[in-house]
Amino acid sequence: MKPFAFARPGDVAEAVRTVAAEPAAVFLGGGTNLVDLLKLGVARPDRVVDVRRLTSREITDTDDGGLRIGAAVTNSELAADPRVRERWPVLAQALLAGATGQLRNLATVGGNPLQRTRCVYFTDVSTPCNKREPGSGCSAVGGYTRYHAVLGVPAALPDASAPETCIATHPSDMAVALAVLDARVQVLGPGGARTIPFAELHRLPGDDPSRDTVLEHGELVTAIDLPPLPAGARSAYRKVRDRASYAFALVSVAAVVAGGEVRLALGGVAHRPWRATRAEEVLRGGPPTADAVRGAMAAELAAAQPQPGIDGGNGFKIPLVTRTVVATVRDLTSGVPA
Amino acid sequence: MRRTGPAPAVGRMCAIWFATPGRGGTCGAMAPDGVHAEISLTVDGEDHRLTVDTRTTLLDALRERLGNASPKKGCDHGQCGACTVLLDGDRALSCLALAVAHDGAEVTTADGLAAGGLHPVQQAFLDRDAFQCGYCTPGQVCSAVGLLEEVRRGWPSHVTEDLTARPELTHDEVAERMSGNLCRCGAYAHIVPAVQQAGGVQA
CATH class of the missing domain: 3.10.20.30 (Beta-grasp domain)
Known part of the structure; x- marks a missing residue:
């Protein structure tokens, strides 16, 4: 591991100034992803700025009937909060579907959405990766693609040697729930505070796969705001993985059904948590029967690009995510506990 | 100090x-x-x-x-x-x-x-023959102690059917909550009852 200086500033403003002043400085939250990336040589900061004891560890009620979740609240604490369990079960379920007890006790709400992809080529410094080493190419194209994206990738087979190619997926379960819940991210940066709609926090690879989010260097997530769901809303998170516990999603679905409205976000299919706005649009104005949901997902996935791979590729995700959405909406609309 | x-x-x-x-x-x-x-x-x-x-x-x-x-x-x-x-x-x-x-x-x-004699979780691991080589056991034991405290607080897990109810120490609950502790000897079949025993479940 490359040596680094360690700092624990007195407050968040000083922490932001410290990171902003140094291009190779990073924030440290719970550390469950960053410390591993330090060991792997993927993250090579000169300075690590510890913010875990600086940001809020409180979950407070907001005037609009929602919650403000401090960035230092752990995944465990958020999943166990009685308000979240009762009113935003999709979020509690997403948190509990991720990692393990001893990881969730360390992981923080501020850090979780900013964790990096688990693409095996990203974490292996001996292979080219545009996200880790911009311009070096993408080893995932034509490689092991089981955990890779089918949405938000170019229509043609991506060029493995092009500097913009990246078919990585975002690994967070919590982020998929926050996307469907229209959460807002409170950010403090060197230029002041701003609020980012959660669905706009993460980006597609575009021409710079090294950037996962729209955050500028030195910007710190200080809290996440959860707006209330409409009265009578039901919500659920469903995750499909290669083993029953402690594995990243092949696909996942966060769904909210409220009155005549269905909201959907998908995990494991794209570079960012994927809000299925096209499917939501198709479902507007009619009952979400299994056929209607299947049709809506066909519209959502019309532009999907299954990736071939030496492991058989990831085309299975198209029917799998469709069936998972159908089952999740069925459970939410039929009175069966999700 | x-x-x-x-x-x-x-x-x-x-x-x-x-x-x-x-x-x-x-x-x-x-x-x-x-x-x-x-x-x-x-x-x-x-x-x-x-x-x-x-x-x-x-x-x-x-x-x-x-x-x-x-x-x-x-x-x-x-x-x-x-x-x-x-x-x-x-x-x-x-x-x-x-x-x-x-x-x-x-x-x-x-x-x-074990400072004041074996912890009930450690005793349960002995009683239930919940290890073979023992390398993973200190981690299993600490995880189980933490798990029992989390259940005592009423924290749900991925397999908890009703998120708003108090969880019970069923086989599935223990297996899910211990999923972060691997045992390459495969003592899982005895670890789950050991954790249940330490948690006061008659199994």
Whole structure:
């Protein structure tokens, strides 16, 4: 591991100034992803700025009937909060579907959405990766693609040697729930505070796969705001993985059904948590029967690009995510506990 | 409070710097080289003050600096659970925690759980023959102690049917909640009943 200086500033403003002043400085939250990336040589900061004891560890009620979740609240604490369990079960379920007890006790709400992809080529410094080493190419194209994206990738087979190619997926379960819940991210940066709609926090690879989010260097997530769901809303998170516990999603679905409205976000299919706005649009104005949901997902996935791979590729995700959405909406609309 | 060594060469120099009157009195203080810091840890009830390289994980601080070999280094990447300790009362992976970030923390290892005689979880592991080689056992034991406390608090898990109800220590609940602790001997079939026994379930 490359040596680094360690700092624990007195407050968040000083922490932001410290990171902003140094291009190779990073924030440290719970550390469950960053410390591993330090060991792997993927993250090579000169300075690590510890913010875990600086940001809020409180979950407070907001005037609009929602919650403000401090960035230092752990995944465990958020999943166990009685308000979240009762009113935003999709979020509690997403948190509990991720990692393990001893990881969730360390992981923080501020850090979780900013964790990096688990693409095996990203974490292996001996292979080219545009996200880790911009311009070096993408080893995932034509490689092991089981955990890779089918949405938000170019229509043609991506060029493995092009500097913009990246078919990585975002690994967070919590982020998929926050996307469907229209959460807002409170950010403090060197230029002041701003609020980012959660669905706009993460980006597609575009021409710079090294950037996962729209955050500028030195910007710190200080809290996440959860707006209330409409009265009578039901919500659920469903995750499909290669083993029953402690594995990243092949696909996942966060769904909210409220009155005549269905909201959907998908995990494991794209570079960012994927809000299925096209499917939501198709479902507007009619009952979400299994056929209607299947049709809506066909519209959502019309532009999907299954990736071939030496492991058989990831085309299975198209029917799998469709069936998972159908089952999740069925459970939410039929009175069966999700 | 006692100082604990041995420290590597640069660490020793920093220890001298920290020992200079008027310097290094604050835990977490950085040494002039910028990559060493003095921290305090309470481990199994004993206070320690030590100088660590900022890269040192809590696991390495415990094993290599404080001589506590109870938490084990399995994968060192947060995937196996062998390094699980109780960190300020909650189970946590010591391999993914930087020691410097947990300055002032209270750490309990499986060794410390046995300080006043075997902990009920440890006794249950013996009663139920819940291990073979034993390498993963200290992590399993710490994880189980943390799990029982989480269930006592009413925390749900991925397999809890009703998120708003109090969870029960069923087989599926224990298996899900212990999923972060791998056992390559495959003692799972005995670990689950051991945890249930320690949690007061008649099984």
